[in-house]
Amino acid sequence: MNNIEFKYLILNAKYFTKYEPIIEVCNDEIFAYEALSKFEIDNNLISTEDIFRHLHHNNKLFFELEKRNKQLQFENFNVDKKLFLNFDADIFVSSEQQSYWELFLNDKKDNIVVEITENGSDDETSANIMRDFSSWLSSKNIDTALDDFGQDGSMFSFYMMNGSKYIKIDKSFLRQIEANRNYLHYLKGVLKTIKLNGQKSVIEGVETKRDYELVKELGCDYMQGYYFDEYLIVK
Template sequence: MNNIEFKHLILNAKYFTKYEPIINIKTQKIFAYEALSKFEIDNNLISTEEIFRHLHHNNKLFFELEKRNKLLQIKNFPKKKKLFLNFDADICVSNEQQSYWELFLNELKDNIVVEITENGSDDETSANIMRNFSLWLNSKQIDTALDDFGQDGSMFSFYMMNGSKYIKIDKSFLRQIECNRNYLHYLKGILKTIRLNGQLSIIEGVETQADYNLVKTLDCDYVQGYYFDEYQIVV
């Protein structure tokens, strides 16, 4: 697929947003929602990860697409809860992009948490872009969440971890614990560190009753996953 064909497909794709609840583990009530995006191209659902791998080579198209997507995510979100929005640092590198997102986020900052996502690359350039994005968000006093902590292929950065209000523990932890219970002690240590640092933890990947029973025994703040209800908007 060439760049022209890809751009045409992306701009004309049907766009889905699922709002997945984030549950307070102690009260068992909904604390917030995360907006999760998918695109339908030729009747096939394609993950945002697949789309974004292409978009990282086209910053202008990536920025324009995310402007549309974030506006729709906000517009179609009726709940009076916090909304976690995934942001890739690569769409906030130029002065134009920073000016746009500053205005967009400032109007919503009391209800928005920016999830800082990775593009799958751990090279020095990507690390610097993410670090600068985190620094920029903190300077604007916008709450952030470090997404997918512990995911395969993700980079670990004390700076990124220390600069985030929320730490989202990747679902791979629960999957590993299913195979080897020794990893439970590792997870407990991470959760203790997060709490001692005055941060808030969110365990992702709660998909079964067994998962939920396990996380209720842990000293975490919030949980998230397919075990809980979600609703979907199609545009």
């Protein structure tokens, strides 16, 4: 995607949010929702990952876009449940950005969980930015979730893991178990560690009845995925 194509996409794309339910494993009730950004142009969905990857090279535009997105995601959410909001630490690097997000998050912290996402880079600068963002959220008593734990290419940090109230297990765990049942023991070990640390686990990628039945057997706290009905608001 070149700069001209990207500018056209940002100016012309229709933005909407999909609110995906996070389900309590013990009783199948909805615990919370995660707000997922979606972009559509010419009636075709555009990969959110591609857009955000491009935006990492334009911090100012990334910040402005996410200001709009997060405001809409929160304002249009009319359900009495917690809302998980994805945040990339790269939009929290300047004093202006930090001041804005502090004001935005402070009066909402009882109702939201900040889901810390990685930007796809494993260099030392990115790791430090994520660590600083996690530390700031903790100092403000804002609940956090570590996203995509175990995803291919993601960095592993005990600091990030220990500082999060919720650990979201990447869908790749379930896909690996489909290919090799022995990987089930890895997942059981991760879930046991999360529980012993007093944290909550969320298994992502529950897409089939088989996935659902497996997750129920594992005894994690929450599950999430296309298997469950979506709560959708279009703006």
